[in-house]
């Protein structure tokens with residue numbers, strides 16, 4: 001990356017972050033309970049609950065909304081992570097946050113990981129399970145079907161292509177997804193898979209980043225799980241173990 005390009009990126013970040021802090025100061029909440037004077041610097045993980053406000057995302061047959069399930073799961077995952085990491089949420093209530101602001105939040109605080117949380121949605125009610133995505137450019141992606149996340153991205157307000165920022169973290173992001181998948185799949189009642197996909201919500205993240213669809217909200221069993229605190233706690237514990245593995249074991 002050239003210095004000129006770096007300077008332009010810095011300016012873009014600065015403008016965006018002025019917007020973040022002047023227009024939406026409540027959009028960022030540090031979920032970590034630890035005091036800021038902690039002598040040990042914790043790694044920072046940004047959790048990004050998808051959708052919000054008028055953007056409901058997908059809807060389950062029992063009327064569960066994806067935006068609600070994503071936020072609830074992010075809160076449970078934040079609880080699982082907060083003793084080991086500093087956790088920041090891109091939204092903490094039911095309001096809309098545009099895609100650029102989500103990754104700008106993570107970039108501004110030099111987060112170590114960015115994890116976007118969604119659910120899957122399909123007219124096929126049998127479609128189910130946890131799906132994880134890392135960023136892969138469209139030309140090289142093996143991405144065949146369109147997940148719900150793509151619908152979000154098409155409706156996004158992102159004007160400036162940041163297509164090369166996440167690209168340099170592609171291998172690390174894929175490795176992160178693999179560590180998480182390995183932990184999720186340790187017992188047969190959980191099932192996760194991984195795909196590369198050109199997801200715009202990950203495109204601007206300047207750190208390893210994955211999008212997790214934490215079950216299909218249109219699948220009756222998955223929808224029930226997404227309203228079950230013990231299931232969410234178990235799934236969150238597995239995701240945390242995968243994140244721990246990533247920091248401890250990756251080469």
Ligand SMILES: [Zn+2]
Pocket residue numbers: 050051057058066118119148149152
């Ligand atoms: Zn979604």
